[in-house]
Amino acid sequence: MDEIRFYRASDETFGCFSNLYRRPMEFENEVFDTAEHAYQAGKARKSEVREWILAAPSPALVAMAAHGLYWWDIRSDWSKIKFDRMRQVLNAKFTQHEDLREILLSTGDLRLVESATVDNPVNRLWGEVKGQGKNMLGHMLMEVRAQLRQGDLAGAVLKPRVRRSNESLTA
Numbered sequence: 001m002d003e004i005r006f007y008r009a010s011d012e013t014f015g016c017f018s019n020l021y022r023r024p025m026e027f028e029n030e031v032f033d034t035a036e037h038a039y040q041a042g043k044a045r046k047s048e049v050r051e052w053i054l055a056a057p058s059p060a061l062v063a064m065a066a067h068g069l070y071w072w073d074i075r076s077d078w079s080k081i082k083f084d085r086m087r088q089v090l091n092a093k094f095t096q097h098e099d100l101r102e103i104l105l106s107t108g109d110l111r112l113v114e115s116a117t118v119d120n121p122v123n124r125l126w127g128e129v130k131g132q133g134k135n136m137l138g139h140m141l142m143e144v145r146a147q148l149r150q151g152d153l154a155g156a157v158l159k160p161r162v163r164r165s166n167e168s169l170t171a
Contacts, residue, residue: 043069
């Protein structure tokens with residue numbers, strides 16, 4: 001096996017790689033129920049919309065609410081900051097929880113792939129559907145894994161990275 005495919009937060013072994021995995025984490029001086037909550041909290045232009053997103057009764061509904069926003073409810077720089085925000089959220093998640101860090105490091109050099117089943121632009125950006133997609137979440141997890149291995153993430157926030165020209169600005 002050259003890769004590890006994950007998707008559902010309920011999967012016993014690698015479900016913790018999902019942003020919907022329920023594990024509280026501190027991010028930007030606030031405690032969030034999941035990485036998805038922390039990520040999506042930065043998307044809304046207005047505090048009322050942010051609170052509405054975060055009030056969703058499950059992590060999956062947090063994602064659905066945030067993906068369903070009108071463009072005027074999304075902060076104008078979202079397409080420029082979202083990838084760095086996700087890196088920072090993943091850094092927080094895997095530096096704050098030793099057990100999750102150990103699981104991530106235990107994957108060695110295997111390729112990590114968020115393997116979605118529903119074919120849509122969001123799933124093809126953050127993961128793969130039937131082998132097709134950018135797998136941004138998988139790539140970011142592998143980046144965090146490499147930095148953890150090198151000792152570069154001893155609680156520090158990930159350094160911002162220049163966006164690659166092939167990274168989509170939607171979702």
